[in-house]
Each structure stands twice: as structure tokens, then as C-alpha cells.
Amino acid sequence: MTQQDDEMAAEGTEVDEVERASDVWVFLEEHAGDVMPVAWELLTEGRRLADDLGEDLVALAIGEDLEDVATEALARGADRVLVADDPVFEPYRADPYGTQFREMVERRHPSIVLIGGTHTGRDFAGRVAVPAHAGLTADVTELDVDEDGQLLARRPAFGGNVLATIVCPEHRPQMATVRAGVFEAADPDPDELATLRATDDSIADNDRIEPVEVFIDEVDTISEVLVRDVTERADVTDADRLVAVGGGVEGDLGPAIELAEALDADLAASRKAVDEGWIEGARQVGQTGKTVRPDLYVALGISGAIQHVEGMNDAGTVIAINDDPNAPIFDHADYGIVGDLFEVVPQLTALLEGDEEV
């Protein structure tokens, strides 16, 4: 073959790859039967994209004992569910998940694959994209398709100063990890859920749920989970009111907890407070945490680094309490109090408790 032939052949396969691909896939991240909220968010968003494209929305479940997860995905809008059910997938490990997912992608040629941008999603997505030579866009916050059916995945970069649009013109699938809390999950259809759950052997009977071949054997794995210690997961993404703590609280959450009680608010945190071990990571707001949209966000001893602000930009009213008048958080707040939080916060709590209207 001449070089030109070579190039034409290569181009030919690329066109085929793009044309052959169809369907929107959403990964249903679950751990021991507990589905991550971002998976349902993606199912809602994936439904919209699939309808725009006139393609099917396919949900993917990998794990053990997935009946309930699969039926709930149907009630939440999936056209079909692919289920890879095997003990090798519980608990999660990058190598078995990556191998399984990759085999499914390479055999079935989805056009779009959406994965929650959790630590788990971002851990294994590359193990699918690299061998499949798929485009993988990281940490996406906006999704659309253009008139040619190409995915436009928008993502913050340079610490949140820029929103970049990433496209993948010549390779399929178009994969993306999507930030948690950005999209809203629609509720499942209660009638459909009830009907689906009514039959005991729904998986076996339901032709919209397809068990798939398992492509990995335990002896071929190269990692081993020694201990997994997961407590209840807080979800701050739906909270109406949040009191967020930062480095300024110096490990003393007392005043913040009392204020949160007076406001009927949940607790959130900056990464600094999480890294110091003062509060659990599920409450972290920002680039590598959650995107929140409460009506009220009270930032206590938080400097206002761009990576934090990115996660609280959708909040209604922002109040900041910080003893440094030059702290950037004041630029991102509606109301600010310059002062020591250990003095200001108890005052505010006392006022709130005496104030019936709030």
C-alpha cells in the first residue's frame, strides 16, 4: 500500500467508526446496591440527549445483585439496561471495571458514554477510553449535541476561569465524566416502578434488561481491596440552606453546628476543612467537590479560592464571615461581616433563636 492508500484506509475506518456508533450510555455507579445520585442525574440528562438524537438511552450496571438498580433505571427513563452481574465487581476495583466496560463498548459501539465524575468514575474511565481510543472529556458541567449529532462537552479549566468546549470529531465513543450535582435528577415514574417491582423474576422476564457476558476472571485481577470503610454519605447538593466551614474554624465546628441548627441548614465545607479531617469529604464544595445550589450559603472562615467559589456560584444569597477584609470571598458574597467568626457566629445564632420570623 502506498502512503496515500494508507491514509485513505485510515480515514475510511474513522468515518465508519463515527457512523456506526449509536445510542447514549449512562453508567449507573453503585456500591453494594447503593446508587450514587450523579447516576440518576445523568439518566435525566442522557434522556434529553438521546431524544435530541433520536437514539436509545442505555443504562449500564456493573456489580452484584443488580435487580433493583436495573428496574429503577427503567422507571427513570432508560430504554434498556445492560447488567454485568458478578462477585468480581464487588467491591469496586479499577481493573475489572475497566476491562468489563471496555469490552462492552468495543462490541456495541455506543456514540456517547456518560460517567459520573466521582472518584470511582474518574478512576476507571481512562481504562475504557485508552484501549478503545475514545475521546474522554473530564469533569463536564454542560452537555449538548450540535446539528451533526456531535457531543459538545463543556468543562471548567484554569481553576474555573474558563469554560472550554471539548469535541471529539473522529473517534467514538464520545466519553465524558460529569460533575456531581450539576444536573437535576427527575423522579422515577412511580407506576412503572411499582409494576416492575411487582414481578419477582422481573430481570429474567423483562426484555429491556439484558444480562451481559462477564469478561474478567478473579485470577486475572491485579489489585485487591483489603478494607473498605464507608459510612453514610451526606448529600449537600439538594440542601436549601448550607453553612460552610473553612480553614478559619481551626477544627472547632461547634459554632457552625449551632448556627446550622438555628437556620435549619446542612453543613458544607471547603477542601481545607476536609483535608484537615474536620468534616467528611462528601460535604466538600468546589471543583473537586460538589456543586451546590442552596437558597442561602453562609461561608465561615473560607478564603474564597476560585476552586471553592466554582461550586457555590449557583447559590441564591451568599453570606461571608471572615476576619480578613481582603479575603476574596467578599467579592463572591452578597453580605459580608468582617470579624472573628468565634464572636460573630454565636451572636448571629442568638439573634436567630430570638427571632421568630426566621
Add this chain to the structure above:
Amino acid sequence: MTSPNAEGWTVVVGVKQVPDSDEVRIDPDTGRLDRANAPAVLNGPDRDALEAALSIRDAVGGTVTAITMGPPTATAVLEEAVAMGCDDAALVTDRAFAGSDTWPTSYALAMAAKHLNADVVVCGEETTDSSTGQVPPGIAAHNGWAQLTYVEDVEPLPEENRLAARRDVEGGHERVAADLPVVVAVAYGEFDARPAGLHRKIFAENDFEPDQLTAEDLSIDPGDVGMDASPTQVGGMDTVEPVERKNEILEDVADLLEPIAATAEVDG
């Protein structure tokens, strides 16, 4: 399984030069992102990676080699790595690498890690410029190696030829052991980087020259890297307008009650 290495482990640490994120500014005249004028610095999360890599050497012996893929000016971050205590450093550089997305970037780094006979590759959680976090899993995937991401501490197990790590996972933690060779991406802020020693610093700045590794040195076909081998393209970049806020500084705490009450009304 390869036999346990009596000479200690060969640790490779990936570092990247990025525009200083504190200095990346929106140009007030053009409204565009000005990153050309921001000084180039070592990616902050890579300090954690360097510390983790050096701590593995402290525990089991062996060597730590820093690698960066970038233009010759990226040598500066290798000098910093050597000043901190890395034994050696290599610049992965070739015009063929220009315009690479994470697929070819992780391919070139994977080939460099193989070339250096790495037992462990340590990386940062993500960069402060394009922050995909995809390069470490990409290196592992290209080589078919194990990977551990969001790692908060590392425990080498030389007798088993494995490395155990504590990983941060949603709602908690897990302890995972992986076979060597393994790629480790450490969580930002979890490893306190040691200061550079004065003598090491003088050596790094005056006498140290990194090895250069080109595509040919790494047996990489130029068609497998660079823009053409990159499945993703940056289609456009928009600067993000800051959200409008009232920016009122209040003297009296009691003045907060009204705006707080208003949020309750909005909610009904």
C-alpha cells in the same frame, strides 16, 4: 510476578509545568484569558507526588526519577524535583508530541516509564491548568498496569511485590493493595512536601542536566502522538463571567436577619 527487587524500587514521578494559577488573569481590555504572561511553575499537586515518591524510596531503597513531558523550558520543574531529592530526571520532549490530549500524553509517559523500568509511577491528583486527572489512569491503561488514585498514604510491601494505599472514596476510605508495576495518583494536600536541601538545590541549578527522551528513544511512532492521535479537541474557550453579587459589607450582625428571612420566603 517479577521477583522482589533487592536493590530497592525504581520510582518514577511525573511532574508538569503549568501557568501559575494565581497569576492567570482575565485581560481587562480583551476580556480573554491571559495565561501567556503568567509565570510557569511546578503544578502544585505534584509536590504531593514528589513527597510520596521520595517516601517510598525512604522505605524500600532504590531511586526516584522525575519525568516531565514538555518543551525544553520545562526543565525548570525537573530542577525543582532534583533539588527536593530526586536522584535523576528526564525531559520527554519531541515536536511530535505537540498538541497532545490526555491519550497521547499518557502514552508517551507510559513508554517513558517502561523505558526507565519503573516499579511505581507517582503522579499528582490533577493539574491546575487543564485538571483532567486522566493522565495517571491513562499511563496505567496504556501499559496494562495496576493503578491507585486519590491516594492519601502509601505503604510499600516489598516482600509481596505489592504496594498498599489508603484511597479516598465517596463516603469513606478503602485500603487497596496492587501488584507492581503500579501507577499511583496521590490526593492533593495529603503529603507535606519536604523542603529542598541547600546543596541539592545548588547542584540542581548549576550542574544538573536532565536526560532527553525523544519519540525515537521511546520507540514511539510519531503518528501515535500529537494532535492527530488526540481524540479530543478544544473546540473553544469562553471566559467565565463572575456571578453578580451585592458585595455589601455590614457592620451590625443584626442586619443579616432580613436577608436571611428573605431566603426563607423565596422557598415558601
